[in-house]
Structure formats: C-alpha cells, structure tokens
Amino acid sequence: MDESAISSLRASANAYLSQYEPLALVLAPIFSILIARLLQSALISVQEKGLFGILMSIIKSIPGVKGYIDAEKQKIALLLPPPSVQRQTLAQCKRVVDKLQSGGQSKRDGWRTELPTFSLGHGVIDVMKEDKKKDVAWQGKCSGTVxxxxxxxxxxxxxxxxxxxxxxxxxxxxxxxxxxxxxxxxxxxxxxxxxxxxxxxxxxxxxxxxxxxxxxxxxxxxxxxxxxxAHTNPLHMDVFQSVARYEAEVIAMTAALLGSKDKASGGQICGNMTSGGTESILMAVKSSRDYMRAKKGITKPEMIIPASAHSAYDKAAQYFNIKLWRVPVNNEFKADVKGIKRCINKNTILIVGSAPGYPHGIIDPIEELGQLAMSYGICLHVDLCLGGFVLPFARKIGYPIPPFDFTVQGVTSISSDVHKYGLAPKGTSVVLYRNHEIRKVTKCNCTPSVDGSELCDAMLNAVTEWTGGLYVSPTVAGSRPGGLIAGAWAAMMALGEEGYLQNTRQIMEASKKIVEGIKDIPELFIVGKPDMTVVAFGSSVVDIFEVNDIMSTKGWHLNALQRPNSVHICVTLQHVAVVGEFLRDLRDAVKTVKENPGPINGGLAPIYGAAGKMPDRGTVQELLVDFMDSTC
Known part of the structure; x- marks a missing residue:
C-alpha cells in the first residue's frame, strides 16, 4: 500500500470518528475489554460448573429461596443428636481410626517418635525378626495381598x-x-x-x-x-502391621529432626513416606494447590520458585495444571525474596525454598520466605531432600546453619529423603506437613462431582463410590514396597543420633577440604558459598565441561550444571577417604585442558556447551525427550 492510499484511509477514519466525543472513543475499547473478560469468566464458570450448576447457584442466592434453605437447615439441625452425643460418636470414630492406623492396636503407646541416641547395631535385625512374627499369617488366607x-x-x-x-x-x-x-x-x-x-x-x-x-x-x-x-505392602496395614508401624515411626523420627518437638511447629506435624524426593515434592505441591483452593477459592493456581529449585516443581506444574514462575537467584545464588515478592498475585498458592539447593549446596533464606508466605497467606514448601539428615546434625555439631525447618513460621510443608544422607535403601523419602488440615482438605469451594464427593482431597485420596469397596491411599502409588520402608526404619534405628552425628562430621569436613583445595587451583572458582556438602565450581579460564570429561576418564562421575556453566560434586561418605585423590585428579584435569583445549572423543562437553548457548530452549527440551524416548 503506497503513502497516498494510507493518507486517504487515515482521512476517512478520522472523518468517521469525528462524530463521536473523544471521551467515548477512549472508554469504548476499555468497556469492550471488560465485557470480553466477563464473557471469558462466564464461559469458564459454565465449563467448571455446567449450566445446571450455575442456575442452581443463582436460584439459591435469591433472598426468599436462601431464607427458605436456611430455615430447612435449622429444622434438620433440631433432628440431630445433641452435641454431647455427637462428641461421643466422634470419639468412637476416632478410636476406630486410631485402631486401624495402629494395625489393630487401640493405642500407639510405645511407638518411637525420636531417633535412638545410640546405634542399635546388629540388634536392629533381631528386633525386626520379632516384629515380623506379629504380622498376620497371610499364607492362603488373604484376598490378593501376596x-x-x-x-x-x-x-x-x-x-x-x-x-x-x-x-x-x-x-x-x-x-x-x-x-x-x-x-x-x-x-x-x-x-x-x-x-x-x-x-x-x-x-x-x-x-x-x-x-x-x-x-x-x-x-x-x-x-x-x-x-x-519384600512381599509386604503398607496398603494392607491390617496384614502387615510391622511395616505400618515402621512407616509411622520413620515419619515421626524425621519430623522430630525437623522441628516437630519445638513449640513453634504447632505440635501437629504429620506426613507420609514416598518413593523419592520428586514424589514428595509432587505431593506437597498438590496438597498446597488443593488447600489454597479450599481456603481462598483459587482455581487458576500459580507457584513461584527460584531458578535453583529442583526440576520436580516443573513436573508438578505440568501434572497439576499450575502456572510456574521461575525467578533468577541473587548474586549469592540464593532465592531472591524481592524478586519472588514481585511475582505474587491473587492466584499464587505456593512459594519454594531449598535447604540446600541441589546445584550449589546453598541454603535459601527460609526465614524471609516464611515471613513473605505468612504476609500473603500462601504456602511455603522447603526442599530438604538433601539436607534433612545433615543440617540438624551439622547444627548440633556447631556449624552456622540458618533456620530451615518447621521452627520457621510460614513453612507449611517439607520434603526429606531418607535414601540420601539418611543412608536408607533407594526409594524412601518423607513429605511432612505443618498440620493435618493442609494434608487432608475435605471441605472446599469446588463443585461436587456426580457422586457427591468433593473434588479437593489434597494428598489423601479417598474413593467411596467404587464397586470395589471403600478405598483410600496417601500417595501417587497405591501399593508400596514395604521392604523399602523396613530398610529405612532399620537404617535410622541402626545408626541412631550418634551415627548420624559422626557421619555429618566426616562429610562436612571432607566438603570443607574440597572447597579449600579447589580454591588453591587458580583456574577454578567456587560457585557461591556452599552451606553443606554440595560443592560447585566453574572456570573463566578453561572449558569446565572439558575438565569434567577429563575427570570422567579418570573414573569420576560429576554433575554438569548451567547458568553459570559449572560442575559439582555431592560429597558423601564414599568421598571421605578419597578427597586427596579427587583434588589431585582435578588439578591434573585442569592442567590437561589448559595445555590441550578442545573436546575429547566421546566427551559430553560439546553437547553441554551447545545446549547452554542455544537460545531456543524448546529445541533442547525436544532433544532431551528424544533421548529418554530412545532408552526403552
């Protein structure tokens, strides 16, 4: 279109609009946008509740109808048993639930709620043998189960x-x-x-x-x-009473490490065992979503996480239809509290902190995040998957560990892996909640389903209308391997506080030696100031991914990171005896790359380097999916 045509079109438009007042021209598009938003909200309401549900809501809101409904409720209330009888009935129900939870016992007297002070050593096996004898004789007499x-x-x-x-x-x-x-x-x-x-x-x-x-x-x-x-399953707690008790005790002992005995925790900490840190985080996110829906009526949930937070939150956002905001960390590689605050809006359900973060071993400012969560009335999850069985003991030893657990007001849930520094078999983690209300949302603002049940049930999933009977389970899995739960209990009892303290001394000291050793290599720098046993390092002189490839040829398997390009070692008890060897090999690897820069055959440096420079992260994502898709 040439300039004369554009001028003609402009003149025609101005001539047409000249008949309207300027104020009307300004307000018209604003009203149009508002009407469009109202129509969009109405459409969403129709999709969520249906026309019948909306019609019933409108009818119920009419003053005369509302008054009639309230009057009928009063009549029904008069027919109910008096409060004293209701309390007695509730007490009876509680006794039944308590009996079910305790595997047939009427009370949990004698169940352990804290780690033993000293190691039980071989004695733990003898205890477990006796516990196993108390399980139901399942051979040939249980429906399914085994x-x-x-x-x-x-x-x-x-x-x-x-x-x-x-x-x-x-x-x-x-x-x-x-x-x-x-x-x-x-x-x-x-x-x-x-x-x-x-x-x-x-x-x-x-x-x-x-x-x-x-x-x-x-x-x-x-x-x-x-x-x-190996054959036990806590889904059948009536049969495998030993495993049901082990799970309850693992949860209680873990909670005690993370502040449940402190007044500030509120004294209502509860939780469940899961298959790992990712499932623990998934459960915490889902519970937070359902809790905030019940509490605030949030139907378009959003959560805000630091860039250093675990990738499990991305998975949770995809699984549970939650909008995810990832905020860059600050100059200390900690969660940027001010940046997180700027992202909070009416749909925010959850913010996140790590103690420590997986990439750099740095503890986020949990106290500040707790204050932020409380001021906005939202949830705060703390990822203690790495730190749950180190930080409590490091603090006792005397390391300057900032607050990180349920003693911090505002923390609503915590995940802690027993299969990492708890030294339990792989497949054991714990998710904890500040109180039962967060885990067990039963009344909410959701529309009832066809069978009349509420859509929000937080972590605990109960099904009442299945022809298979009444069903309830606490995690993603229905059946769970009782052998892993038994292994976690054995690990905690066998080590005791004494064992964990000694382990923590060794790995914290080894980490300190590694940090000091890396600082002595002029081509390398430490990323931030690690608080725990993860030490990340990079270089502005050599390609750190090429250094990692050389370390791989020497038998080391380290973890490559990005933003900034770096590598970390997560220090475990394996490394206590080989700190010197690690530092020697690292020094040699840096020297090799400095003298002979460039990728080695079969090395991953080109892949990591290219992925880090690719502006289209979607392409990188597709490559990762293709790789995983090809594995089996």
Missing part, C-alpha cells in the same frame, strides 16, 4: 528374593575395601575393609546398615531384610 505361593524361603519366592539381593551383593563387592566403614568399641569410626573387620563391632557398607563381624554378615543381614519384607 500373589506368590508358599513361604518366603521356597519356590518362586526364593528366586525373586535372590534376584532382588543380587544387585546389593554385587554392589557391596564392587566397593568392598574402599568404602567400608564402621564404629569401633572405642567410639571411633574406621574406614577400609581390613581395619573395620578387625576393630569394629558395627559395620556400615556405604549405604545403610551397620552390622557386626564384617562383610559377610552385612550381606546376609541385608538379604535377610530384603527377603523377610
């Missing part, structure tokens, strides 16, 4: 148990002599197979179980736990 014929020690049972234990045996054999450590009679911990077998009564093979008399007993006892509890 699907293999015979006892745990024969036939197909024996084959499955041997297969399950093979990976444990192979793993122990692969690390024997290097990562074996134990607690001696003098209270000192030993490292190395020979010194442990000669001097220690309590032996711990890297992962989770302190036992006596060397490696063979460790293997035998580990297999014994696997075989005795």
């Amino acid at each position: 699907y293999i014929a015979g006892s745990e020690s024969e036939g197909h049972f024996s084959l499955i148990n041997e297969a399950c234990s093979m990976s444990v045996t192979q793993y122990y054999e692969s690390v024997a002599g290097l990562f074996v450590f134990g607690l001696g009679q003098d209270g000192e911990w030993r490292i190395g197979e020979e010194s442990v077998s000669r001097q220690c009564d309590a032996v711990l093979m890297f992962c989770w179980l302190p036992l006596a008399n060397g490696i063979n007993n460790v293997l035998n006892a580990d297999i014994a736990i696997s075989t005795r509890f």
Whole structure:
C-alpha cells in the first residue's frame, strides 16, 4: 500500500470518528475489554460448573429461596443428636481410626517418635525378626495381598528374593575395601575393609546398615531384610502391621529432626513416606494447590520458585495444571525474596525454598520466605531432600546453619529423603506437613462431582463410590514396597543420633577440604558459598565441561550444571577417604585442558556447551525427550 492510499484511509477514519466525543472513543475499547473478560469468566464458570450448576447457584442466592434453605437447615439441625452425643460418636470414630492406623492396636503407646541416641547395631535385625512374627499369617488366607505361593524361603519366592539381593551383593563387592566403614568399641569410626573387620563391632557398607563381624554378615543381614519384607505392602496395614508401624515411626523420627518437638511447629506435624524426593515434592505441591483452593477459592493456581529449585516443581506444574514462575537467584545464588515478592498475585498458592539447593549446596533464606508466605497467606514448601539428615546434625555439631525447618513460621510443608544422607535403601523419602488440615482438605469451594464427593482431597485420596469397596491411599502409588520402608526404619534405628552425628562430621569436613583445595587451583572458582556438602565450581579460564570429561576418564562421575556453566560434586561418605585423590585428579584435569583445549572423543562437553548457548530452549527440551524416548 503506497503513502497516498494510507493518507486517504487515515482521512476517512478520522472523518468517521469525528462524530463521536473523544471521551467515548477512549472508554469504548476499555468497556469492550471488560465485557470480553466477563464473557471469558462466564464461559469458564459454565465449563467448571455446567449450566445446571450455575442456575442452581443463582436460584439459591435469591433472598426468599436462601431464607427458605436456611430455615430447612435449622429444622434438620433440631433432628440431630445433641452435641454431647455427637462428641461421643466422634470419639468412637476416632478410636476406630486410631485402631486401624495402629494395625489393630487401640493405642500407639510405645511407638518411637525420636531417633535412638545410640546405634542399635546388629540388634536392629533381631528386633525386626520379632516384629515380623506379629504380622498376620497371610499364607492362603488373604484376598490378593501376596500373589506368590508358599513361604518366603521356597519356590518362586526364593528366586525373586535372590534376584532382588543380587544387585546389593554385587554392589557391596564392587566397593568392598574402599568404602567400608564402621564404629569401633572405642567410639571411633574406621574406614577400609581390613581395619573395620578387625576393630569394629558395627559395620556400615556405604549405604545403610551397620552390622557386626564384617562383610559377610552385612550381606546376609541385608538379604535377610530384603527377603523377610519384600512381599509386604503398607496398603494392607491390617496384614502387615510391622511395616505400618515402621512407616509411622520413620515419619515421626524425621519430623522430630525437623522441628516437630519445638513449640513453634504447632505440635501437629504429620506426613507420609514416598518413593523419592520428586514424589514428595509432587505431593506437597498438590496438597498446597488443593488447600489454597479450599481456603481462598483459587482455581487458576500459580507457584513461584527460584531458578535453583529442583526440576520436580516443573513436573508438578505440568501434572497439576499450575502456572510456574521461575525467578533468577541473587548474586549469592540464593532465592531472591524481592524478586519472588514481585511475582505474587491473587492466584499464587505456593512459594519454594531449598535447604540446600541441589546445584550449589546453598541454603535459601527460609526465614524471609516464611515471613513473605505468612504476609500473603500462601504456602511455603522447603526442599530438604538433601539436607534433612545433615543440617540438624551439622547444627548440633556447631556449624552456622540458618533456620530451615518447621521452627520457621510460614513453612507449611517439607520434603526429606531418607535414601540420601539418611543412608536408607533407594526409594524412601518423607513429605511432612505443618498440620493435618493442609494434608487432608475435605471441605472446599469446588463443585461436587456426580457422586457427591468433593473434588479437593489434597494428598489423601479417598474413593467411596467404587464397586470395589471403600478405598483410600496417601500417595501417587497405591501399593508400596514395604521392604523399602523396613530398610529405612532399620537404617535410622541402626545408626541412631550418634551415627548420624559422626557421619555429618566426616562429610562436612571432607566438603570443607574440597572447597579449600579447589580454591588453591587458580583456574577454578567456587560457585557461591556452599552451606553443606554440595560443592560447585566453574572456570573463566578453561572449558569446565572439558575438565569434567577429563575427570570422567579418570573414573569420576560429576554433575554438569548451567547458568553459570559449572560442575559439582555431592560429597558423601564414599568421598571421605578419597578427597586427596579427587583434588589431585582435578588439578591434573585442569592442567590437561589448559595445555590441550578442545573436546575429547566421546566427551559430553560439546553437547553441554551447545545446549547452554542455544537460545531456543524448546529445541533442547525436544532433544532431551528424544533421548529418554530412545532408552526403552
């Protein structure tokens, strides 16, 4: 279109609009936008409630109809039992629930709520054997529940148990002599197979179980736990009462570490075991979403997380239809509280902090986040998957650990992995809530479903209209492996506070040595100031991903990070004896890359480097999905 045509069109438009007042021309588009928004809201209401639901809501809001309904409610109230009888009925219901929860017991007297002070050592196995005897005799008399014929020690049972234990045996054999450590009679911990077998009564093979008399007993006892509890399932708590108690005690002991005994916590901490940190975070996010829907009527939920928060929150946002805001961290690589505050709006349900964050081992300002959550009346989840079994003990030892748990007002939920520094078998984590209301939302502003049940049930999912009977489960999974729960309980009881304190001393000291050693390598820098046992480092001189590739050729498996490009080592008990070797190899790797820059054959540096520079993150996402899709 040439300039004359544009001028002609402009003149025609101005001539047409000249008949209207300027104020009308300004207000018309504003009113149009408002009408469009109202129509959009009406359409959403129709989609959520249906025309019949909207019609009934309108009818119920008419003063005369509303008065009639209120009067009928009063009549019904008069027909109900008096308050004293209602209280008695509720008390009876509570006793039934308590009996169900305790696996047939009327009370939970004697159930453990805190870690033992001292290690139980081999005694934990004897305790578990006795507990197992109290379970229901399930052979041939339980509907479903156990699907293999015979006892745990024969036939197909024996084959499955041997297969399950093979990976444990192979793993122990692969690390024997290097990562074996134990607690001696003098209270000192030993490292190395020979010194442990000669001097220690309590032996711990890297992962989770302190036992006596060397490696063979460790293997035998580990297999014994696997075989005795491999078929158990806490979904059937009436049959497997031992596992039901173990789960309750693991939750209570973990909660005690994270502030449940402190007045500031409110004294109502509750929770459940899950398959790992991701599921714990998923459950916390879903519970927060449903709780805020019930409390504030939020139907378009949003959550705000720091850029350093775990990728599990992205998964939760996708699963539960929550809009996700990811806020860059501050110059200290901590959550930017002011940046998070700027993103809060009427739809915000949840903000997040980590203690510490996975990338850099840095604790977010949980107290400030708690104050922010309280001031806006929203939820705050703290990811303690890494720190849950280190920070409480590091604080006792004397490390300057900032507040991070339920003693902080505003914290509504916490996730903590037992299978990391809790030294339990893989597949064990805990999600905790400040009170039962957050976990158990039963009354909300949602529209009832066809069967009359509420749509919001937070974490606990109850189904009443299924032809299979009444059903309730606490997590994503229905059936769950009781053997893992038993393993987590064994780990915590076998180590006790004494064991965890000693472990924490070792890994915190090892982390400190690694930080100081990296600072002595001029080409490298530490990312932020790590508070715990994750040490991230980068370089402005050499390609840090090429350094990582060289470290891989030396047998090290480290984790590549981005923004900034860096690598981290998550320090565990494996590394206590090899800190010097790690620093020597790292120094050599930096020297190699500096003298011979460029990718090595089979290295991943080009992939990480290209991914970091790609502006189209969607393309990177597609590549990751294609990779995972090709694995099986």
